[in-house]
Amino acid sequence: MMQYYNEWSWIFQIIFLVLFIVIFFYNQRIQLWMMQKQIEVAVRELEQMTKEGKDVLVKLINERGKPKEDPRPILNSLLDFFTVQPVDLDPAGIIYRLEHILDVRKSRWEQHVKQIAPAASRDVAANIEGTIEATSAVNMIFKIVRHYLLLGKKTKSLILIMQIQMQLPLIMQIAKAIFKALKSFSQGIPIGDSIGPLVVTTLVHDYKKQSPPKITRDYTKDITLYEMEIEGRNVFIIRATGPGATVGKPGEAIKKLVEEKEGKIARLIMVDAGLKLEGEKTGTVIEGVGAVIGGPGVEKYKIEESAGVKYSVPMDGIVIEEGQEDAYGTMVKDLVKSVPKAIEKIKNAILTRTVEGDNVIIAGIGNCCGIGD
Template identity: 35%
Template sequence: MVVGGCSRCYRLTNNTAFPLDWLLWLVFITIFFYFNRELEIMRIVKEIESYIMLFKQIRDKAVSTVIKAFRKEAAKEGNVIDIKFLEARVMDLIESEVIEPVKLDPYGIVAKLKHLLVTTDENLNLEIKRIVPNITTAMLENLKNLIGSAKVLNFYYKALDHDYRMGKKFKSIWILYQLQALLPFITEIVRAVESNVEAVSKGFPIGDSAGPLTVVRFALKNGFNLEPKQIAEKTVLLEGTYRDRRVIIIKAEGPGGSVGRLDDAIMKVFEIEDKISAIVTVDAALKLESEKTGTIVSGIGVAMGGIGVEKFNIEKIATEKKIPLYAVLIKMSIPEAYATMDKNISEAIDKAIERIERTIEEKTHEGDTVLLIGVGNTIGVYP
C-alpha cells in the first residue's frame, strides 16, 4: 500500500510538471525570437548606417567639387567670393526642385514639360552668372552638369536617410529589409554619379558622349567641313556628303557638357530642307549584364533617353512627314555611361561609324538627304 501510494504521488507530480515544462519552453522560444528579431534589426540598421555615411561623404565631396569649380572660375576674373555665401548659394541650387505639371489632362503635357525644362535651364544660367558673370559657355555647361550630379547624389542620400529613419522609428523590419536589398543597386548608381563628377570637373568625354563623338568622327573620316553652324540654342550643324548622299549632322555644341536642344534644331532644319529621306540617331544604350561593352546594335525609332520631350517632338515631326527613323546604339553599363570614356567604348565608335555608313547606303539612295543626329552629352567633344 505504501508503494502504491508513492507511485500515485509520483504520477501526480509528473503530470503537474509536464505543462510547466512546456510553458517554460514557450516563454524561452518567445524571448529568443524577440531578441533575435531585435538583433537582426540592429544588424541591418548598422549596415544601412554605414551606407548612409558613405553616401553623405560622396555627396559632400561633390558639393565641395562644385564650390571649388566656382572659386576657380571667379579667380580667373580676379574676384574673391565669400566661402559662406558661395556654400549657401550652391546648396540652394542643389536643393531646388522642379515641380511636375498637372497630368489630369494628358493633352499638351509635352509642351508644358518642355517649357519647364527650358525655364529651369535658363534660371540655372542666370544663377551661375550672378556668381561668375564672365564665365565661358563651355564652363557654364560643365558647372550645370556638376550641380546636376550633386543634386542627384543629394537626393539619394536624403531619400535613403528618410526611409532608414522611418524603418527605425516604427521598428519595421520589412522597410529595413527592402532598403538592405536595394542598397547594392543604389550604390552602383551613386558610385557612377560620383565618377561623373570627377570626369566633368576635368572636362573629359564620358561614356554618354559616344553619340556626339561618333558623328564628329564620321564627319572627320568623310572630309566634312567642321566649321559648325549654330542651328538652335546650344546646338550646331555640320554638312557634307557620303556616297553621293547629302548628310546633315546635328549635335549639341561642345566642348561644354551640353545635350543641346535637338528637337528645336530638327524643326529649324525642316524649315529650310523639305526633302529629308531618313533620320539616323546615334546614342549610348544600357547593356544587360551578359552583353559586352561596346556592342553595336541597329534599331528603328529615335535613340534618345531623358524624360521624352525631345524624343516626342522628333517622332511627331517624322511621323507627320513620313520619314523613316533609324538608330545606331552603343551598349554600355550605367557606370560606364557616367564615367570618363574608356578604351572599349572609344574603340566601339569605329564600329558605330561603319554601322552608320551601312545604314545610309542600304536605307537611302544617291541624291537623298540624311539627317544624322549625335545624341548625348557632348562634354570634351568639339565642335
C-alpha cells in the same frame, strides 16, 4: 567525472534556453538592427560623397569662375532646387507644358551659374552646371536613404528598413556612377554618354577633307549643325555644342531641319548610348528603328511628331551598349573602340538605304562634355 559534466550541462541548457527565447521573440529586432547597421554605413558613404562633391564644386567655381562672393549659399540652395512636374490628370498637351517647365529650370540654373561664376566661359559654365546637377543628384540620394533609415528607426518598421537594405547595392551603384560623372564634368572629361556626339564628330573628321562642312553653331540652342557631302548624299549632322557639358535640344533641331527641308529627308539616323543588360559587352554596337533618345520624353516626342508622323521619315537607330556606371562615368576604352564600328554601321545605312543626292540627317545624341567640334 560524470557529476562534473552534469553540473556544466545544466548551465549550457540554461544558456540555450535563454538564446532560444531571445531569438524566438526578438528575431525581427535583431534582423532590423543588422539591416540598420548596413544602411548606416551606406548613409555615411553617401554623406561623404556629397561633401566631396561640394568641395569639388567650390574648388572648380573658385578656380574658373572667379566669384565675387562666397558661392556656398547659392550652391546649397541649388542642391535643394526642385522642379514640379506638370499635372497629368488631363494629359493633353503635357509634353509642351513639361518642356516649358524644363526650359524655365534650365534658364534659372544658367542664371545662378553666371552669378556664382561670372568669369567662366560658355563651356566651363556648362561643366559647372553639370557638376552641380551631379552633386545635387548624389545629395538627393543621400537624403532619401537617410530619410527611410530614420523613419524606419522611428517607427521600428521592418518593411521600411528592409526595402532600402535590399535595394542598397543598386542605389549605391547609381550613386557611385553619378559621383564619377561629377568628377568628369568638373574636369571636362568625356563620359560614357558622350559616345553619340563622339561618333558623329569622328565621321565629320573622316570626311572633312573631301567635303569641308558648313558649320552652323547654335542652329537651335546649344546645338551645332554640320552640312556636308558623304558618299554623294547631302548629310546634315546634328549634335550638342561642345566641349562643355551640354545636351541641347536635338529634337527641336531635327524638327526645325525637317520643316526647313519640307520633309524631303530620305533617312534619319540617330546614334546614342544605350543601357546594356548584364552579361552583354560594353561597346557592342546594335541597330534598330525608332527615335533613339532618352531624357524626359520631350525631344523624342518632337522627333516622332515631326519626322515620324508628319513627314513619314524612316528613322534608324544605332545604339552603343554600356552599363549605367559606364554611361555616367568617364569614357572607357571599350567605348572608344566601338566608334569605328558605329561609323561603319552609319556608312552602311547611308549606302544601302539611301541613293545619291538624298538628304540624310545623322544625329549624335548625348552629353558633349569633353567633345569639341
